Amino acid sequence: MPKASFPSRLSRRRALGLIAVTASGSALVPVQLFAQQTTPASGASLLMPEAGVCSITPETTEGPYYFDPALERAEITEGRKGVALTVQLQVVDEACVPIEGARVDLWHCDATGHYSGYPGQGDGRDVDTTGEKFLRGWQRTGRDGIVTFKTIYPGWYRGRTTHIHFKAFPSEGRAMTGQMFFPDDLSEHIFTAVAPYNQRSGERDTMNADDGILRRAGQGVQSAVREAAAAYEALMIIAVKRAA
Numbered sequence: 001m002p003k004a005s006f007p008s009r010l011s012r013r014r015a016l017g018l019i020a021v022t023a024s025g026s027a028l029v030p031v032q033l034f035a036q037q038t039t040p041a042s043g044a045s046l047l048m049p050e051a052g053v054c055s056i057t058p059e060t061t062e063g064p065y066y067f068d069p070a071l072e073r074a075e076i077t078e079g080r081k082g083v084a085l086t087v088q089l090q091v092v093d094e095a096c097v098p099i100e101g102a103r104v105d106l107w108h109c110d111a112t113g114h115y116s117g118y119p120g121q122g123d124g125r126d127v128d129t130t131g132e133k134f135l136r137g138w139q140r141t142g143r144d145g146i147v148t149f150k151t152i153y154p155g156w157y158r159g160r161t162t163h164i165h166f167k168a169f170p171s172e173g174r175a176m177t178g179q180m181f182f183p184d185d186l187s188e189h190i191f192t193a194v195a196p197y198n199q200r201s202g203e204r205d206t207m208n209a210d211d212g213i214l215r216r217a218g219q220g221v222q223s224a225v226r227e228a229a230a231a232y233e234a235l236m237i238i239a240v241k242r243a244a
Helices: 184-193 212-220
Strands: 019-022 084-092 103-107 136-140 146-152 163-171 174-181 222-227 232-239
Touching: 084 103, 084 163, 103 146, 136 146, 163 232, 174 212, 174 232
Parallel strands: 084 232
Antiparallel strands: 019 222, 084 146, 103 136, 103 163, 163 174, 222 232
């Protein structure tokens, strides 16, 4: 695998500023697009009401670490250490109309790259988390199509850039699987300056530009990360087709 191209070291001030990133990890877009506004048509709050933003979100691979732990909850950390992160997802249709009652599942690795519920975790593949359910949960969207999860900033593991997995079920039995990605500059700042992210013996080998799953997703996924009073906030809109 070619050596990953790492960003230059940022000052804390710049790394913690308002930033947004597309799925390709390249073009930055104004985070102000994610400000909640009310649309006359629906009367609902939208994260990104700009024209064209509600094109259907590209699906990505589910990955090897999904299971349904039957945990309907907003707080999913279960005591895992890391930088506090609030994830807000909004499920809408092609016309940017929020979808109420959609189920949204969220799961990701912890600060040291471990997923819950599986053996063979960690840089040495010698950590067994079978039976654990940390950093997993699901909720149903409200009238505004929004769900909010309290979690931690995800770590990394070999061969993948920093990401969070989700599944959106706009109707029973029908699922859309995707991933949300994070700015390399912010991730690198956290991974080098904050424990326990910076206490790993392994070396991060994949950035956004090197991640095959992210490249295949193309420009069709947009997410934003911003600093709030008590935690980072990651915001993303998930546009799906309504059931016939």
